[in-house]
Amino acid sequence: MQLSIIILNYNVRYFLELCVLSVQKAIQNLNAEIIVIDNNSSDDSCAMMKQLFPNIKLIENKENSGFPKGNNIAVAAAKGEYICILNPDTVVAEDTFEKVLAFAKRQTDLGIVGCKLIDGTGNFLPESKRGIPTPWVAFTKIFGLYKLFPKSSLFNKYYAQHLGENQTGKVDILVGAFMVMKRELYNQLEGFDENCFMYADDIDLSYRALLLQKQNYYFHETAVIHYKGESTVKDATYMKHFREFMNFFYKKHFKQSVFFNLIARFGAFYFSMVKLFQGSRSLGTKAKIPPSQYILISDNENIREKLENKLQKNIQRTPLENGKIVFSQSISEKKNTEVILDTNYRSFTDAISFFETNKNKSFTFKLLPMQSNFIIGSNSNNDRGEVINL
Template sequence: MSKIDLSIITISYNTKQIMRDCLESIVKYTKGINFEIIVVENGSMDGSLKMLHNFSKKRPELILIDAKENLGFGRGNNRGADRAKGEYLLFINSDTLIFNNAIKNALENFKAHPESGVYSCQLLNGDKTHQPSGGHFPTLGRLLAWQFFIDDLPFIGDLIKSIHPHEPGFFFWHQFFLKKDTRVKSGIVENYPDWVTGAFMMVKKNIFEEVGGFDKNIFMYTEEMELCYRIRKLEYKTYYSDTPAIIHLGGASGGSILAITSEIKNMIYFWKKHKQTWQLPLVKFAFFIGSLLRLLIFGIIKGDEKARRAYLQSLGYIL
């Protein structure tokens, strides 16, 4: 059997049609490399398991792991990585679409930068406008700038390396004054951000194993940032390139209640694990005031019910 260059790992959870579309795009538009696809089925109730069984009969490169329960993003991907035979791992969301042999081109980009332990390419929304991907590691200053809207300020915001990338429509006043059809025009402008999104994240398998994979205590959200943080401790960089590109459908819809609350919860966990303990009260204070402000601005003044529920839940967790 030929050596496998790349193990493509994805999680299936109640996304039957989206998962099928993703797999078909991978098979159709990935040429010139030996790859395997490992799908971890996280206990879906929508017929995904049967679809994947049928798909694997036609495509022998697909390896199906039936987890029988929802392991979350990190634990699910760890399960897939345990079965992987490739020298490189590609963690990819089920709501992505591949075109123009992007995976092969991405792998070649990654191999050309041996100083890097993690790589990602450009993500596009469904209409092929640019989608933000990654950012910088949390520090107390960056967290305060994020929660108090300091990194939203003109000119000042440009000087701050934000935890999250900024796009038109990100700044809080844009949510009042920009039209809904505003198009994203720019994203990461540097080739070495601190972390990149898990929607399309390529990692050298030996490095992934050395750091112990994704943190099993993080069910979903911030797990990719935390992984990149541990990989950076081994003195490997995170590399990003704007070519090739793939489509990530989910990123265009904005944050869910689960995303908002989980990010705050997991960011506090990140601080407990990696930062000095004296900073933790300040971190919780920043998230408390930040959540209160967002509850007032988005949940009450703007009348966004999702924001109202999310930040009320966040305040309850912080307290």
């Protein structure tokens, strides 16, 4: 078997359904398996899997065993030469795995391969590629120096800015939302460290692959939607977690850093003061504004009518012209337009491309998963998004 896709789920039933639908389409030309492992969700994730995907292997944990242990359990049951660790709040393109596997097979020193991640607004997620978070690199992250000096090798290492988002190349650290590697390597590394504090697990696994003289790669030629994007909100709680998982990493691989602890504590104080002076409203968070118009990209008039009844709004249906989505000038100029893409009608590859092409154009995006009765999406990288049942 070529590939095993491991999806660890916890209480994200609708995102899981969308994810599995996209993965199923992406492995049609591969000898591959999907393994969903559920960490004792309290929603109906498992019932949904049994009803809609009875042929997919489902492992039901009796407790929430955490990200590292949950993935380790699933990989132990995997049969593929390669494995992909995949978050349930992702959407892959139809050719994602074929492209990534073809790239992986060309490498002689393969460690872990990551890909281009975008959020639900179509914007690139910089955590798709990162450097080793030494105390100095963490300092440049905490105080945003990587934004001020993106071309300086002194300040741009946290998000591996020596590579552009549309450049494939070697990086140090990859994100656990999408990781492809040989199962043999995963077993050699003994999987994720089950003692890992939250958020440090992918950093730790990536770094241990480097210690084995393997090379990690960022691969830009396929994009994956990751709805749980990195929050831009900075506050004392954020700094506390950041300090804890960095200290775990330093203690395991280096030594405790007095410098890092000092700057992290100062960062927590700084962001607390900023938040105090700006009021209780979180930094970087905008008030939600209802869409001024809704556009459905579909050839199904019944779906348009169903959406109108649910949303109590006028829905304009826009089919394709010569295989392309064409907006009238009045649509393009109107602010705050919600675009709903019917994946019964268009591929996930088309949807992802549409997100990227139309980002930052006053559009928000929702997907209507094939043969489903809900729309799903996110209007911000600060939250996972919303689900509207039809």
